[in-house]
Amino acid sequence: MSDTRRLVKGNEALAIGAVHGGCECFFGYPITPQNEVPELLSSLMPAHGRVFLQAESEVASINMIYGAAAAGKRAMSSSSSPGISLMMEGLSYIAGAELPCVLINVMRGGPGLGNIAASQSDYFQATKGGGHGDYRCICLAPWNVQEMYEHTRIAFDLADRYRVPVFVLADAVLGSMMEPADIPEQPPPIQPIEKPWATVGLNGRSKHNIVNSLYLEPEVLSDHNEKLQVCYRKITAQEQRFDTRLTEDAEYLLVAYGISARVAYSAAKLARAEGIRVGLFRPVTCWPYPSEALRKIMSRAKGTLVFELSAGQMLEDARLAAPGDHPVAFFGKMGGVLPTPAQVADEIRKFVEGLHG
């Protein structure tokens, strides 16, 4: 057993990941099921000489991030679904102004206030907009406590490298469960990224840095958008991440991310015990979606079942990745209901029977 291994809650691992990722400013407003994040950061951040501030609202939090990020600071907030919705206007401004930041969404049931149970119904919001305008955010989807730490830590590097907002898309189960994770006492060293665009004073330069998302001339805004798209294409080419289990000999695929992938993994083992050779494909980045890798694996399989805690959102990306004649079916639950592995295994059996019916 390594001495860095500790039993820790997902939300706590995430908070430590923020500190180890070099987060300099946290702005947030309380909401269940992510409250352990600000709870822990409220002591960790001052202890590391960094800023922790409980804002008066989510709208205030995201605009504080806007300011801190413009000044070149590594800034983040953490919230859950309704709170994230409140931040969408500010997020669009941040994306428009080409600023890096990290946003954590420990998803709960929606729409509206919904409930505080685990859900994955904010996938569209995180990967396809949320705010207005043609922008994208990198979206990391942890499936265990180890990745709650890792993803939050690396999110700051990714954000700075591309000057984009990065989402860590978790859920109520991952946030409140404990499991062992390797978390070092001392974080790995951070490679500082030059930010010549930051608004930190002239420092001998003759021209002001201006951070802005307003471009009144259509041609100028069009050029600005083109520039953003170049960045998004670069991210799409370089940052697709995925993970697999049991796919070597798989005849059928389960595609799931986050907590659903945990249930799907158990279900795949159950199905295999009955002789159905199922493998799991897990998008680790929901944007950019690992389409190429999924297409390759799909082309070797007879069919795919997508499993999500939503009405079928990631399903759309899986369908776009699928080769033309590849059957893609869906199983999902909404409102905070988490199916058991046995229920998902039943769905696999029905799907396979349907294919050969």
Add this chain to the structure above:
Amino acid sequence: MIEEIIFAGFGGQGILLGGGLIAQAAMKDGLWATWFPSYGPEMRGGTCNCLVACSDDEIGSPIFNVYDTALIMNLPSLEKFGPMVHPGGLLMVNSSLIRVEKPRSDVRLVEVPVNDLAREAGSDRAANVVMVGAFCAVRSIVRPETVADVLREKFASKGPKVIDLNLRALEFGRRAVEGVTV
């Protein structure tokens, strides 16, 4: 090997901590482990349970609704979770508070008066630790010595009196089921 456990009772019985002891000891013994809490908004008196899985392989879902082992601390939990133990599974019941009226013939029932034993050890509040001690002795998933180590670390800041009380409670739990194996 995977052992899926529910530890259930009412808020204030140390349910979450008890399940955490098992998960922490499993980790120390080199196993994979998950722990997931479920409780009402009340601080005390409401229903409370946690799910703990221990395995020698990577664990999928941390949530399950049928159990290899149920550690039951009060009557409502017995009524709710007793029927959800796998046939052939283990049902451990706090006999200080619960009389099992109609035991299932297809599960192994072990009754332990955990409140009485905890009181004997020094405090009613250690009833959860008595249950953990009994569980470790009946089912060899985690070693009682490892749980003892975890207790020493967990209560290090509370001083030797609290540590000794908990180690005694653990030992009383183990002794209460001497000769019982599943």
